[in-house]
């Protein structure tokens with residue numbers, strides 16, 4: 001279902017709504033499950049898009065283009081003739097408070113892992129499947145095992161603590177954390193759904209376990225940032 | 231919103247600034263270091279914008295263009311930011327020479343409508359890269375430039391010759407199509 005707010009959700013995510021529209025949308029979302037669900041999905045999509053660039057760096061470039069480029073450059077002199085240059089990016093994109101930086105690091109760390117799910121290549125999938133099958137590390141669906149239950153309990157209690165301490169966090173830090181959490185929770189949920197249909201896929205089992213453990217790590221760090229577990 | 235992945239840029243800016251100024255004086259070794267520091271992200275940008283077919287050629291062209299223009303870089307932005315602008319312009323020119331960009335931006339069809347539907351449990355449904363590749367070109371371009379690369383709608387409007395409003399609308403459209411594809 002869509003309504004008049006559906007097409008404002010991106011503006012909301014990008015902080016491009018007026019204060020009054022933002023408040024109205026926030027109150028609408030409390031009553032409209034469709035918009036709330038769409039917002040969560042869009043948040044996860046934006047978060048995974050951001051993680052792609054970090055993933056490019058992790059993966060590197062498979063083909064070394066330098067020899068060919070160098071051969072072409074040898075025939076081209078560098079000209080220091082000033083040409084009109086477009087305005088640079090706004091400076092605020094490059095300056096961070098320490099808290100933002102910490103949150104961003106947590107986000108990038110976790111989201112690049114999420115991106116492995118969203119954008120994993122099939123070679124990796126096979127590698128994981130082989131190692132999971134050969135190593136015999138994973139013998140049960142984590143959601144039903146005792147350690148997984150303990151993890152679920154810890155996740156729930158960390159969420160409660162984080163919720164109580166929201167006010168201690170800088171709003172932009174909180175938002176970064178919430179975005180990361182949404183992304184990793186979406187990844188956990190998607191892994192769970194995929195596993196329901198294909199319970200014997202060792203990659204999916206390993207992946208769900210990995211995502212659940214990332215979720216836990218993120219929550220622990222978030223609680224740390226908000227003043228520790230006490 | 232929190233900043234995109236450009237957060238690594240300021241950290242290496244010291245040594246990088248030195249390499250930039252050496253490269254501006256014609257030092258190929260310094261330029262090679264700049265190439266190695268940036269090629270992975272530039273390569274990713276090209277691949278997403280153009281597909282695999284032309285990606286290696288265009289990535290090469292970008293670094294050749296950067297070499298030609300590096301004398302004009304005046305340090306007003308991070309070098310990586312400047313380089314990505316040059317890259318976007320090379321990519322768009324290349325694409326325009328393959329097909330008129332504006333025409334396609336305004337009249338592209340929804341590729342997903344004709345794509346085979348998959349069950350929600352197919353793991354590939356969650357593959358954002360594949361989903362991006364299947365977006366209509368206009369929506370894909372804006373999504374990559376805004377959500378992956380971190381450009382503003384105003385900047386994207388200048389790149390593409392459209393208004394910031396059009397860019398915004400395409401971005402939302404892209405995200406909704408991706409959602410449809412990834413959560414179906």
Ligand SMILES: [Zn+2]
Pocket residue numbers: 002003005006028032033034035036
């Ligand atoms: Zn609604």
